[in-house]
Amino acid sequence: MKKLISKQLVKYLEGKGVQHIFGLCGHTNIAFLSQLENSTIKFINTRHEQIAAHMADGYARVTKQASVVLSHIGPGLTNTITAIGTAALDNVPIVIIAGDAPSHYYGRNAFQEVNLYSDASQYEILRPIVKRAWRVERPDLFPEIIEKAFQLAENGRPGPVLVSVPMDIFSKEIDVRLFERLTYHNPKLHKPSIDQETAVKIIKTLKNAENPLFLVGGGIMLADASGELRDLVDHMGIPVVNTMMGKGAVSDDHPLAMGLVGFWGSKFTNEKVRNADYIFALGTSFGEADSSSWEEEYTFNFPPTKLIHIDIDPQEIGRNYPVEIGIVADLKQSLKVLNKVAKEMVPVPVQNPTLEKEIAANKEAFIQSNQEHIKNNCFPMRPERILQETREVLPKDAYITTDVGWNKNGVAQRFPIYEAGTVLTPGGFATMGFGSPAALGVKVAKPDRVVVSLVGDGGFGQNPAVLATAAEENIPVIWIIMNNSSYGVIAGLEKAHFDTTFGTIFYKDGKPYSPDFAAIARAFGVEGVKIESAEDFKPTLEKAVASKKPFVIDVSMVNVPTPTGGHWNIMDIYSPNEKKSHAVVSIN
Missing domain, CATH: 3.40.50.970 (Thiamin diphosphate (ThDP)-binding fold, Pyr/PP domains)
Structure with a gap:
């Protein structure tokens, strides 16, 4: 049995649990938009595509799931660029579905066609800032492309992806079995964790360190691992500093939370970071502002400070600073293992009253100032x-x-x-x-x-x-x-x-x-x-x-x-x- 792709796409998105789509209409996407009228999915109509994409960004950050943006051809898609770039650099999963020129008009200057570099090259506009960009070349390929899009957006280092759809594809019929077969695939992949041997090595290192601290980036929030982080902080009695994106991973009223590092950070926090013998970095890229332009006299000083770094993206480990222990793994899974090992190696939670008193005094001094x-x-x-x-x-x-x-x-x-x-x-x-x-x-x-x-x-x-x-x-x-x-x-x-x-x-x-x-x-x-x-x-x-x-x-x-x-x-x-x-x- 065959049905319209637009109708089957709506059913597919409903099955994935998509509850909202953010976007703006255009002649290239209304075949799909019309099918949303009686859907359980709520379409949020905006007055500019940048607004739609920023809304989708905020939505995805708090739901921890890929959000969906519906865009029109040409200026509709280019209006999303700034917002999609924002999501890309902050690792936010978004699936952009963009209408494109009809496939049978490629290269003929179809209305709003992007073709100066090559015929129907709209999908290349976002290539520098998305994890991947697809142009749907045949109707029967659409189901597997949209499934790949969601899986790629949400897994590994999260980020936005683009599916550029020639408008005639939305109005094509294909065998319903091509979409139905996707229901047998589970796109929620098991994420890599840390092995026991490495976990033991990390906990032993932190236990024996004189002035260790945790450096927390936005990766903790992306991995939904703040609870596991707080458990480890409480058990090991190690202070925490955060990048701007890591703010709130450990509550600011926690006795071991020292605050922001880098250019906008305090002299107290930056000095503590400079004098640490070990820094355990979790989900951060050591960006310029967080690292005081990587100049060693202000914030980080590697070496003599030594670095342990966990990130889901191998490119981030050693990018800006040398590491002693580098691990490519999911933070939530890794912290679960580290907590288990910590409780075995350090049976009694470590108390650090002197440091807690110093942190509290600094916070009070800041308030009074x-x-x-x-x-x-x-x-x-x-x-x-x-x-x-x-x-x-x-x-x-x-x-x-x-x-x-x-x-x-x-x-x-x-x-x-x-x-x-x-x-x-x-x-x-x-x-x-x-x-x-x-x-x-x-x-x-x-x-x-x-x-x-x-x-x-x-x-x-x-x-x-x-x-x-x-x-x-x-x-x-x-x-x-x-x-x-x-x-x-x-x-x-x-x-x-x-x-x-x-x-x-x-x-x-x-x-x-x-x-x-x-x-x-x-x-x-x-x-x-x-x-x-x-x-x-x-x-x-x-x-x-x-x-x-x-x-x-x-x-x-x-x-x-x-x-x-x-x-x-x-x-x-x-x-x-x-x-x-x-x-x-x-x-x-």
Whole structure:
């Protein structure tokens, strides 16, 4: 028996447990889209493909499953590039299904065909940033391609994949048995673990080390291994530092959690890292910001520090630093074995009261050093106060998405995260415009949780059409727009090194300018409040949480730099032999 591919594809996705598809219509994909009308799958209609892909990114990060994006040909697909690049660098599994030119019109300048490099070469657009890109050449190949796509996206090092589908393929009929045979295959593969001998070697090394520590990256969240990590930390009594992507893997209120490393990290944490004799790195790539541009006097110092490194991707082991013990394995499975071995080799949990006291004192000193800013009633508000009051209002299990600037770097430094995976940050790409749509995806996946997007005015201005989707679908996300009428971080850099802010501050008629984002929100049918004084912010946020509606809070913020305890080599490029970083930028 034969049926339309579009109809069978919907049934296939339902069988895989897909509950939502994010996307936008076009003449190349409506044959498939029409079949979704009576499906159990909810189609989330967006006003821009970048929004759809960022939503899918946020959704996949919290569900730990591949999400699905539906795209149109040409400009539809190219609109996803930034968001898919973000997902790729942060190892987020997404399956992009993109309509393409009809197969029988290849090379004839079919409407919106991508053919300058070669005929019907649309699928090559995303090749540099996806794990694999397929173009469906024959109808009968479609079932096995879509199955391979999901399996590849979710396994090994997760990431996005592309399936480019000539529009005529959607409307072809094929034997239903080609899809039905896929039901006999289990795409949930058993993941590699660590062997007993290596586990014993690691635990013995950590037991005998003088100043060991755990370095935790975003791979812990991808592997859903935070529980196993906490068990090992508690049993071995070893302190933990985290990269920006690893924040929250161990709760920030844990007595052995020291905080962020690298450029945005504290001097206390960076110094502890430099003086460690062994670092056990879990799911991290030792990126530039986390490693203070790999300059040994600031953060990591290999050697004399020795490195144990577990990652699912062999390319990451030894990429930036030499390893003494390198393991290619799944973190969750590995930590289960390590916990078992640790309890056998170290029967009594290790206590480390002296170090815990030192960590607690450092945390308290940091809190006290910020009290002046937290209690400051100035308006525009201090960013420290905005973050402090946001944390006070939100429940501990709330989800936070960040963008770039204070809302990202400041959150990583000083915003306590208590549950693993509840802060979503654009890590590798540091993508401006990620936070506001990603929050929608998170809320769709976790409707019972409070979801807040902390975003700058520059970032929110990238994708304001998120408000249309929020209103249409009634997705109650709260957007806190930390508004400094500028690209604040870059303005601070340019001011410090070149004594100008040209091109970084928004002006109109010679005066600082910002749209009234609260009014824009109301025009979209979303609640919006423009904060007029520091005292108004906290009660407005409490009102937003209680409303359970989409809500925009536009709050003016002074443009001061986020303090840094590490180093970023671009400073030396701008100003050789000078110790400059970011400057305060007065906008008036």
